[in-house]
Amino acid sequence: MTTPIRFELIKTCRQTGARLGMLHTPHGSFETPMFMPVGTLATVKTLAPEELKEMGAGVILSNTYHLWLRPGHDIVAEAGGLHAFMNWDRGILTDSGGFQVFSLSEFRRIEEEGVYFRNHLNGDKLFLSPEKAMEIQNALGADIIMAFDECPPYPATYEYMKQSVERTSRWAERCLKAHRRPKEQGLFGIVQGGEYEDLRRQSARDLVSLDFLGYAVGGLSVGEPKEVMNRVLEFTTPLLPADKPRYLMGVGSPDSLIDGAIRGIDMFDCVLPTRIGRNGTVMTSEGRVVIKNAQYARDFSPLDPNCDCYTCRNYTRAYIRHLIKCDETFGIRLTSYHNVYFLIKLMEQVRQAIREDRLADFREEFFERYGFNKP
Numbered sequence: 001m002t003t004p005i006r007f008e009l010i011k012t013c014r015q016t017g018a019r020l021g022m023l024h025t026p027h028g029s030f031e032t033p034m035f036m037p038v039g040t041l042a043t044v045k046t047l048a049p050e051e052l053k054e055m056g057a058g059v060i061l062s063n064t065y066h067l068w069l070r071p072g073h074d075i076v077a078e079a080g081g082l083h084a085f086m087n088w089d090r091g092i093l094t095d096s097g098g099f100q101v102f103s104l105s106e107f108r109r110i111e112e113e114g115v116y117f118r119n120h121l122n123g124d125k126l127f128l129s130p131e132k133a134m135e136i137q138n139a140l141g142a143d144i145i146m147a148f149d150e151c152p153p154y155p156a157t158y159e160y161m162k163q164s165v166e167r168t169s170r171w172a173e174r175c176l177k178a179h180r181r182p183k184e185q186g187l188f189g190i191v192q193g194g195e196y197e198d199l200r201r202q203s204a205r206d207l208v209s210l211d212f213l214g215y216a217v218g219g220l221s222v223g224e225p226k227e228v229m230n231r232v233l234e235f236t237t238p239l240l241p242a243d244k245p246r247y248l249m250g251v252g253s254p255d256s257l258i259d260g261a262i263r264g265i266d267m268f269d270c271v272l273p274t275r276i277g278r279n280g281t282v283m284t285s286e287g288r289v290v291i292k293n294a295q296y297a298r299d300f301s302p303l304d305p306n307c308d309c310y311t312c313r314n315y316t317r318a319y320i321r322h323l324i325k326c327d328e329t330f331g332i333r334l335t336s337y338h339n340v341y342f343l344i345k346l347m348e349q350v351r352q353a354i355r356e357d358r359l360a361d362f363r364e365e366f367f368e369r370y371g372f373n374k375p
């Protein structure tokens with residue numbers, strides 16, 4: 001059977017064990033480790049597909065739960081699928097909706113058959129199951145789709161986590177059975193288990209035995225300290241097949257991207273660049289800049305003196321501060337463009353450091369300049 005998703009391991013960094021790879025999809029092949037910008041409602045907020053392409057974005061994310069509610073997966077299917085609907089001809093990944101159900105709706109009831117909860121927009125009763133999540137994702141047509149899982153809150157008791165992991169494994173099997181387009185859309189399993197090593201092992205063993213095309217490490221970036229995330233990655237990624245892509249969901253900040261790559265992660269996604277961009281915070285090579293601060297009122301330098309993006313080549317901090325202070329839409333376009341560009345270029349630097357077997361050195365240099373506390 002032709003597989004829609006294939007991961008090619010190119011080399012491993014001799015200094016850290018990080019992987020340089022190529023992710024082959026029906027909409028192109030893209031180098032890893034990669035950062036995937038998030039386009040929740042079929043748009044990476046304020047940015048045009050052409051802009052995402054020119055900055056080097058390969059795979060972008062959209063959310064199953066949100067698109068199910070608006071405009072409805074039937075309308076997206078009628079448009080010819082997400083690629084046609086949003087005019088994006090590179091890679092698309094949709095998550096399964098599990099995380100949104102657990103993060104957006106406080107009233108929910110989890111049963112073996114699925115999750116009963118409320119529509120966060122109008123309070124209507126809703127039900128999501130492995131079968132329903134596959135139906136929606138098959139209709140949306142993303143190149144990579146995710147199994148329907150439970151992402152438990154942090155912290156969670158061992159007892160709660162154990163029964164959740166076992167149910168997520170049963171749901172994963174149901175997703176494989178319900179997937180109607182296995183030749184066109186690659187299905188990834190999501191490893192859960194919280195901070196408990198034996199439960200992570202159990203979850204990984206269950207999912208690897210089902211032979212997914214890729215594996216996500218879920219249940220992280222949910223409020224746990226970074227040391228916990230790093231420790232969980234250290235004992236989880238080695239459990240996953242080396243010839244399959246590994247995707248850390250919901251991550252993240254520059255330090256977490258570098259530390260995740262060092263621990264064997266190939267794919268990352270996070271709303272951070274566009275979310276903080278909308279309130280005027282930007283990531284620069286010398287740390288975060290909160291552009292509304294008065295100190296930038298007469299600062300006619302670029303957001304980041306070491307950045308060659310459209311924003312940094314054409315506009316000053318003083319001008320962007322003015323736009324953000326006046327709620328001018330062009331302002332958040334400029335900050336969003338720079339932030340997405342920054343993370344995509346950061347991953348280019350990470351890949352180059354892997355090629356040169358010097359990712360630990362790069363981490364040291366980057367953390368020093370950015371101002372991250374020492375390891």
Ligand SMILES: CNc1nc2cc(C(N)=O)ccc2[nH]1
Nearest residue numbers: 099151218219220221249250
């Ligand atoms: C922003 N943090 C985050 N953690 C996540 C966990 C999951 C998951 N399915 O465990 C999905 C999306 C996530 N986003």
Ligand SMILES: [Zn+2]
Nearest residue numbers: 307309312338
């Ligand atoms: Zn820039």
